[in-house]
Amino acid sequence: MTYRIGVDAGGTKISAGLVAGNRMIKKIKIPTEQGRGRNQVIKNILKAISIVSQGIKKKEIEMIGIGLAGPVDSRNGILKVAPNIKGLQNLPIKKIIEKTLDIKTIVENDAKCVALAESRQFRCKNLIALTLGTGVGGGIIIDGKIYHGSGYAGELGHIVIDYKGYKCTCGNNGCLEEYCSGRGVERLAKKYFGKAIHPLEVQRRAEKGNKKAIRVYNEFGAYLGIGLADYVNIFNPEIIVIGGGIGRAWRLFLPSAIKEMKKRAFEVSSSSVKVVPSKLEVDEAGILGVSLLN
Amino acid sequence: MTYRIGVDAGGTKISAGLVAGNRMIKKIKIPTEQGRGRNQVIKNILKAISIVSQGIKKKEIEMIGIGLAGPVDSRNGILKVAPNIKGLQNLPIKKIIEKTLDIKTIVENDAKCVALAESRQFRCKNLIALTLGTGVGGGIIIDGKIYHGSGYAGELGHIVIDYKGYKCTCGNNGCLEEYCSGRGVERLAKKYFGKAIHPLEVQRRAEKGNKKAIRVYNEFGAYLGIGLADYVNIFNPEIIVIGGGIGRAWRLFLPSAIKEMKKRAFEVSSSSVKVVPSKLEVDEAGILGVSLLN
Numbered sequence: 001m002t003y004r005i006g007v008d009a010g011g012t013k014i015s016a017g018l019v020a021g022n023r024m025i026k027k028i029k030i031p032t033e034q035g036r037g038r039n040q041v042i043k044n045i046l047k048a049i050s051i052v053s054q055g056i057k058k059k060e061i062e063m064i065g066i067g068l069a070g071p072v073d074s075r076n077g078i079l080k081v082a083p084n085i086k087g088l089q090n091l092p093i094k095k096i097i098e099k100t101l102d103i104k105t106i107v108e109n110d111a112k113c114v115a116l117a118e119s120r121q122f123r124c125k126n127l128i129a130l131t132l133g134t135g136v137g138g139g140i141i142i143d144g145k146i147y148h149g150s151g152y153a154g155e156l157g158h159i160v161i162d163y164k165g166y167k168c169t170c171g172n173n174g175c176l177e178e179y180c181s182g183r184g185v186e187r188l189a190k191k192y193f194g195k196a197i198h199p200l201e202v203q204r205r206a207e208k209g210n211k212k213a214i215r216v217y218n219e220f221g222a223y224l225g226i227g228l229a230d231y232v233n234i235f236n237p238e239i240i241v242i243g244g245g246i247g248r249a250w251r252l253f254l255p256s257a258i259k260e261m262k263k264r265a266f267e268v269s270s271s272s273v274k275v276v277p278s279k280l281e282v283d284e285a286g287i288l289g290v291s292l293l294n
Numbered sequence: 295m296t297y298r299i300g301v302d303a304g305g306t307k308i309s310a311g312l313v314a315g316n317r318m319i320k321k322i323k324i325p326t327e328q329g330r331g332r333n334q335v336i337k338n339i340l341k342a343i344s345i346v347s348q349g350i351k352k353k354e355i356e357m358i359g360i361g362l363a364g365p366v367d368s369r370n371g372i373l374k375v376a377p378n379i380k381g382l383q384n385l386p387i388k389k390i391i392e393k394t395l396d397i398k399t400i401v402e403n404d405a406k407c408v409a410l411a412e413s414r415q416f417r418c419k420n421l422i423a424l425t426l427g428t429g430v431g432g433g434i435i436i437d438g439k440i441y442h443g444s445g446y447a448g449e450l451g452h453i454v455i456d457y458k459g460y461k462c463t464c465g466n467n468g469c470l471e472e473y474c475s476g477r478g479v480e481r482l483a484k485k486y487f488g489k490a491i492h493p494l495e496v497q498r499r500a501e502k503g504n505k506k507a508i509r510v511y512n513e514f515g516a517y518l519g520i521g522l523a524d525y526v527n528i529f530n531p532e533i534i535v536i537g538g539g540i541g542r543a544w545r546l547f548l549p550s551a552i553k554e555m556k557k558r559a560f561e562v563s564s565s566s567v568k569v570v571p572s573k574l575e576v577d578e579a580g581i582l583g584v585s586l587l588n
Contacts, residue, residue: 126444142436152530158560160455163517226457264465266365266449266464268374269445
């Protein structure tokens with residue numbers, strides 16, 4: 001029996017899974033402990049790998065995949081820009097893990113891994129995935145493979161929908177991410193409720209029928225639809241998958257997003273695209289995806 | 295000896311070229327005569343082919359390529375949306391030409407052909423091309439081939455840079471095309487000169503040092519830079535080629551475009567991309583590109 005280990009290392013927690021074939025047979029989660037420095041973060045990644053692979057012989061582990069938020073130099077296994085896990089920026093993670101464990105390790109952008117996992121789920125070789133969460137991640141699957149361009153392609157959250165718009169954490173202005181991430185929900189909650197409310201609470205209220213909360217997600221969806229129209233015009237993909245923690249509220253915003261997209265995109269392309277929620281759980285998608293790399 | 299024929303059929307003129315290997319050995323241009331109806335346009339396409347292939351035996355002609363502005367169903371050889379050459383919309387052009395001449399015919403979007411031709415010129419397999427003219431066309435080359443998605447990908451002029459912006463001919467609001475086409479130059483000329491001036495005249499004035507005209511192209515470039523930042527973040531391409539009739543003024547707008555792009559895009563990607571003017575003449579690029587199809 002051979003296994004693959006997928007690790008999704010985020011700003012607050014590290015999830016790891018043991019994968020056999022296409023099935024995840026074990027999954028764990030531990031804190032990232034960013035505040036304790038980069039060495040501790042690496043220690044915790046190694047700890048997560050060790051916990052999830054308990055009882056498995058080392059020679060049975062084919063590879064370790066590590067998914068990280070931000071542009072990843074996957075050839076060298078280095079996270080180049082680390083908005084959420086600053087300590088890992090420019091650290092040769094692949095080398096460190098391989099040297100420590102002597103197991104082949106691949107490092108990749110987390111949203112790209114989600115896109116890959118979803119493309120297998122949907123049996124679709126031309127697919128765009130968006131992960132709506134703290135930020136907006138993106139992955140482009142062309143002919144069944146992750147599209148990298150010269151290395152860092154797929155930053156789909158960082159397309160401009162209003163060039164004079166809100167300053168984005170990336171330095172640009174008016175990025176889709178500012179409208180369609182957790183920050184976007186919070187900003188809209190402020191607009192409609194007059195105060196900051198956590199996205200999960202807004203979602204809860206909307207699901208209970210609160211009109212203001214419903215309006216928050218309608219407007220959120222309209223912004224998302226602008227971005228979707230861009231992707232449809234650029235890629236004419238078969239499927240656009242919406243994932244990520246904020247994406248869990250898809251029932252609340254997908255109708256207005258699709259409506260706006262259809263209003264804006266070329267009909268030849270918009271008529272055939274399917275915009276759908278992720279088939280996998282948020283945790284699962286990244287772990288499964290990163291375990292599919294080679 | 296075998297030859298290929300490339301035809302670039304636009305709203306006002308039809309250009310055709312005879313290509314041997316990678317060299318264009320003959321080129322002609324005749325009016326499209328749209329006003330005289332779709333049959334006349336087809337007749338003129340056939341006439342252009344006939345003129346350019348004079349003295350060549352039919353069996354020496356490998357294929358005919360026809361480039362058209364707008365989304366093309368290249369499998370069936372049909373122009374689906376025809377903003378500039380309305381008579382040809384939904385006409386089975388491939389079938390008509392093949393039936394009439396009994397020579398293999400391929401129909402493709404004109405800007406995609408430009409992208410293909412430029413990718414050969416630059417010996418670059420991952421390239422984006424933009425044609426700035428009446429509209430803004432786009433072509434995406436991945437692994438040396440035109441990227442089609444489900445058929446109509448590559449409408450790079452129709453990405454939104456201001457979701458509340460000018461109404462675009464495509465129905466969307468705030469498309470890059472409204473800012474970076476001939477219409478864009480005219481609108482800026484109105485802003486700085488208080489009246490409509492033809493883009494070529496604005497270019498002439500700017501080249502002579504007229505400050506208002508220079509400002510027109512600086513602002514034009516800044517808008518283009520917003521779009522370039524999107525492409526850089528999405529595709530991380532090696533090269534972005536700027537072509538088209540308006541693109542001829544690249545000396546006037548490329549510096550401000552590149553500056554704006556670098557301000558907005560991820561540095562990991564923007565630091566490596568080359569934004570360059572087309573190597574081929576506007577006419578040549580489309581004809582050569584379409585002759586490269588198979």
